[in-house]
Amino acid sequence: xxxxxxxIVETDGEGxxxxxxxxxxxxxxxxxxxxxxxxxxxxxxxxxxxxxxxxYERIVARLMDRGTILPARFGSxxxxxxxxxxxxxxxxxxxxxxLRRVRGAVEISLRASSREATRLQxxxxxxxxxxxxxxxxxxxxxSDDGGTQSGTAxxxxxxxxxxxxxxxxGELDSLKPLALSSRRTLAPRPDVPLLDAYLVDRERVDEFVxxxxxxxxxxxxVDLVCTGPWPPYSxxxxxxx
Amino acid sequence: xxTARTLYSSGRAASSGSRxxxxxDLIDRVLAGxxxxxxxxxxxxxxxxxxxxxxxxxxxxxATLAER
Numbered sequence: 001x002x003x004x005x006x007x008i009v010e011t012d013g014e015g016x017x018x019x020x021x022x023x024x025x026x027x028x029x030x031x032x033x034x035x036x037x038x039x040x041x042x043x044x045x046x047x048x049x050x051x052x053x054x055x056y057e058r059i060v061a062r063l064m065d066r067g068t069i070l071p072a073r074f075g076s077x078x079x080x081x082x083x084x085x086x087x088x089x090x091x092x093x094x095x096x097x098x099l100r101r102v103r104g105a106v107e108i109s110l111r112a113s114s115r116e117a118t119r120l121q122x123x124x125x126x127x128x129x130x131x132x133x134x135x136x137x138x139x140x141x142x143s144d145d146g147g148t149q150s151g152t153a154x155x156x157x158x159x160x161x162x163x164x165x166x167x168x169x170g171e172l173d174s175l176k177p178l179a180l181s182s183r184r185t186l187a188p189r190p191d192v193p194l195l196d197a198y199l200v201d202r203e204r205v206d207e208f209v210x211x212x213x214x215x216x217x218x219x220x221x222v223d224l225v226c227t228g229p230w231p232p233y234s235x236x237x238x239x240x241x
Numbered sequence: 242x243x244t245a246r247t248l249y250s251s252g253r254a255a256s257s258g259s260r261x262x263x264x265x266d267l268i269d270r271v272l273a274g275x276x277x278x279x280x281x282x283x284x285x286x287x288x289x290x291x292x293x294x295x296x297x298x299x300x301x302x303x304a305t306l307a308e309r
Contacts, residue, residue, distance in 0.1 A: 005278060050264065053271050060271075062242050073275035087278055095276070108248070109266045209248045216251045226249040227266045233274025 003029075003084060004041040005076040007060055007069040007231070008095055011035045018062060021046055021055060026063075029081050031088035034095055037063060038084060045075040064231045068103045070095060071231040098236060105180055105199045106229030108208060112168045112194040112222045114161075162186065165193035168222055171215055172196065178208045183234050193222065197234035205229055 004021065011033050017026035020039025028035040046052050053074060060071045078084050088095070165186045172194070176182060179198040188195050200208050209226055216224045247263050 005276075008276060048272065050268075053268060054264075057245070057267050057271050058242070061244065065243055071271075071275045073273075073277050074271040076276070076278045078278060106243075107270075109269075111262060111266070205248075212249050216249075223251045224249065225247060225251070225262045227247050227263045228245050229243055230245050230266070230270055233270035236274060236276045 001040050001042055003038040003078045003080065004046070005072040005078060005084070006037045006039070006056075007063055007071045008088070008099070009035050009037065009063065009067060009069050010099055012067075017066070018059070020059065021052065026059070029084040029088075031085040031092070034088045034092065034099075036084045036088060037069075038078070041077065045077050048074060060231050064106075068099055069231055070098055070102065070236045071233050072236075073233075101180070102199060102232040102235055104203075105201050105232065106205065107232045107234055108198045108200050108205065108226060108228040109230065110172070110175075110194075110196040110198065110212065111192060111225045111227075112165075112172075112219075113225065114164065114191050114193055115221050115223055157190070158187075161190060161193055164222070168194050168219065171219060174215065175208065175211060178204055178211060181235060183238075199232055199235050200229075202229070 006020070006026065009028075011028075011030055015026070015028050017028065017037055020026045020041075022039060022041060024039050026037050026039050029038055046056075056074050060069065063069050064071075078087065169184065169186070175196075175198065179200050181199040183197040185195040187193055198208065205228070212224055212226050245263065245267065247261075250262070
């Protein structure tokens with residue numbers, strides 16, 4: 001029987017913690033001043049289906065309601081309690097510092113989508129009305145000159161995407177004073193010039209979202225989508241927040 | 242319980258392809274974020290792509306069924 005890790009809290013957040021993914025109780029493994037929330041789990045890590053991932057996130061969100069938590073990545077399995085305590089000992093300084101920095105805060109995701117790319121994607125997914133745009137063998141449509149997209153066109157698209165990402169990034173600079181920390185991914189996908197994660201004080205979420213809405217008014221060619229509040233998944237590893 | 246949801250959305254960007262953005266953001270976070278333990282994290286990047294593909298198919302199929 002292994003242990004599935006959900007997150008790490010401070011020891012003043014002791015249980016009961018409710019049920020885990022398998023329906024069995026969550027319990028705390030203490031290595032002062034930290035406590036790891038785990039459940040017993042037989043066999044390999046749970047299958048990462050949409051339903052399981054959603055259930056996992058709800059459990060972590062419930063734990064976040066109890067107090068500050070550093071969420072664990074889905075599928076984090078440890079052999080037994082001594083291994084959990086060893087993890088808490090080994091990373092004690094870093095984990096304590098991160099818990100302190102995310103205290104009272106939540107994560108907000110901000111995604112900028114290119115309107116033109118979204119429109120093209122939508123058009124491509126729609127069946128052609130006269131069949132002229134789709135090849136009889138199901139291969140992708142050719143360009144007007146009879147060839148598939150050239151390397152030059154591809155590079156031009158990438159360059160435009162990067163330029164668009166930098167311009168949008170500049171527009172979003174005014175959000176930074178409202179956030180305790182932020183993470184930015186430029187152009188993670190052709191239709192997404194920018195994907196941000198912000199660590200925002202719980203009390204300032206409404207103010208943050210209102211500012212996003214205000215910024216969006218001036219952005220003609222991208223749509224903004226804000227989701228949250230999430231446990232601070234994007235601030236649990238990497239560069240110290 | 243605090244439930245993550247779409248807090249703001251402009252235009253038609255509330256979905257990414259055939260998936261709701263909130264589900265895409267959830268997958269991004271639980272599979273690619275969070276504390277990484279020294280022990281056994283069992284998912285590789287290739288698995289993530291497969292999962293996203295599966296979910297895209299499921300959501301697309303559900304949407305198609307709903308239209309019929």
